[in-house]
Amino acid sequence: MARGRPSRAAAVAAALRSTPAHSATPQQDTDEEMIDATESRPDTPANEEEDADSPAQSDEEKPHSEPSSPPVIQSFPRKKRLGRPPKNRPPDWNVIDPDNSEGGTPVKRKRGRPSLNTPRGRASKGASHATRVPIDKEGNMMDVVDDELDLPEDAEGEEKVDKMGNLQGGRDYRVRVFKIGGRGDRLYMLSTEPARCTGFRDSYLFFTKHMQLYKIIIDDAEKRDLIDREIIPHSYKGRAIGVVTARSVFREFGSRIVIGGKKIIDDYYVTAAKERGDVEGELASPDDRLPPPGEPYNKNQYVAWHGASSVYHTGAPSVPVAHGKPVPGKRKVNITSANWQFEHARSSSRFNSNLSALRKANLQGTYDPHTNQMCYPKTTQPTHARWEEVSAADTDVPDIIRRRYLVVDIFVQKPPFSGLGIPGPDGAFCDVGPNGLPDLDEDDLEQMTPEAKENFLQAKQEEFEWKSNWQSESIDGARAKLKIPFNGVPV
Known part of the structure; x- marks a missing residue:
């Protein structure tokens, strides 16, 4: 059925x-x-x-309108409320059912940096300092062999250092060297110590400027080994520690990383040092503080936790300057009873030279921004001017030009000697000084020698003749006496 x-x-x-x-x-x-x-x-x-x-x-x-089944009631999650949540939250407060939809409703991303425990946050995977890919000057990738770049060897340089970084011939490094567990007998350096030793503030510029050095970031096990051996402090356990092989540092810097290093003698690349013009036997680091004979060299001066941070306050540049002739500075000379006259004369000569240079600069004029004019020294400008008509017999200007045009020629007349002051009747009014040679009494003239008296009187005569050539504006300027009527307008 x-x-x-x-x-x-x-x-x-x-x-x-x-x-x-x-x-x-x-x-x-x-x-x-x-x-x-x-x-x-x-x-x-x-x-x-x-x-x-x-x-x-x-x-x-069928006519009976009875429902076949009661309505089915489904529970929907509450909509997420805005604002501050209450202290006593109900059990279903902001509960999001993950089974409401197949893909799920995307959750709005909150402000701020995501947490490390969220899917969007980055999980803690140790230090994020990736080692730089080594390249040469042409941009080609280079091989790394035994924690250093595979570079061509120099025959003379190999006699000064072995494969593990040990210096030969009684040489020693200026910084600390150590071995790392699991890396054999090879010597390493903390990257910050050779950086400070060669004049850099930090290891970033150290590796940026010297591309032939390979930076190694040690792991946590190697870091703990260095902490146990007191090579680095315990506070460095959470930092990224970079090391570099001692052999590569010596190959790059040569005598600059050796205690009392001398150019060419303690360099790895001898041929390149000679091509640079280095003087053999000259100290590579004259500023290095060498200990007295019999005392050990202080290798802790470049360690940060031993006071090496003071190099940041020396005023030295972050990148070492090129070696050469220093900029000359002002020397301080001690005055003694043997050289005081010479130093006094030299100082006076230098002062006079400075005055002459300033005066020559003033001859070109000085711009005045207030008046928009060029100002020149008063001693270089004329004080008087006069008109003189030249007769036809004393000039070579043709008659046709003299009849039609006014020919003006400027002639500059100088005093016979300096110090005569301003000529003319208004000279005493314009000049604030004595305005020429002083007038002496007869008693003063009698006290002079006959030769000095004769020279003085001759100079006074020349001064009188010089000043007599200049008259007032009405005479020298050929200005007519204007008649001023009652209305004030000259006629």
Whole structure:
């Protein structure tokens, strides 16, 4: 027999099983009557009983508007609230059900740096200092062999250092060297110590300026080994420690990294040093503080935790300057009883030279921004001017030009000697000085020698003749005496 639709009792039972227990919807009267239906017979007899019903009975049940099953209530999560959360939060406060959708609703990203525990945050994987890829001057990649670049060897330089970085011939490094566990007997240096020894502030510029050095970042196990051996302090356990092989540092700097190093003698590349013009036997680092004979060299002067940070306050440049002739400075000479006259004369000569240079500069004029004019020294400008008409017999200007044009020629006349002052009747008014040679009494003239008296009187005569050549503006300037009427306008 064909199976029909399930009975109402079975539908009610299924609806009760799917309805959550914490629903706030009030129960209907029909639900109270159908509670007993859960204890009815199994579904199979119910289906058989339903099948036995006649079609007429099903047609009679259609006019009744009874719901086939009660509404199913689903629980939806609350919308995320804005603002400050309350102190006493309900259990379902801002609960996001991950099964609401297949892909899930994307969560809005919050402001600030993401946490390390979130998927967006970067997990802690130790130091992020990646070692630079070594390249040569042409940009080609270079091989790294035994923690240093594979560079061509120099025959003379190999006699001064072995493969492990040990200096030969009684030489010693200016900085500390040590071995690292798991790397054999090779000698290494902390990258900051040779950087400070050669004049750099930090190891970044040290490796940037010297591309043939290879920086190595040690791991945590090697770092703990250096801490146990007191090569680095315990506070450095969380830092990225960079080291470099001692052999590569000596190959790069040569005599500059050797105690009392001498050029060419203690250099690795001897041929290149000679081509640079280095003098053999000259100290590579004259400023290095060498200890007295019998005392050890202070290698801790370039260690940060031993006071090497004081190099930052010396005023030295971050990049070492090129070696050459220093800039000359002002020398201080001690004055003694043997050289005071010479130093006094030399200082006076230098002062006179400075005055002459200033005066020559003033001859070109000085611009005055207030008046927008060029100002020249008063001693270089004329004080008087006069007009003189030259007769036709004393000039070579043609008559046709003299009749049609006014020819003006400027002639500059100088005094016979300096110090005569300003000529003319207004000279004493314009000049604030004595305005020439002073007038002496007869008693003063009698006290002079005959030769000095004669020279003085001759100079006074020349001064009188010089000043007599200049008159007032009305005479020298050929200015007519203007008539001023009562209205004030000259006629």
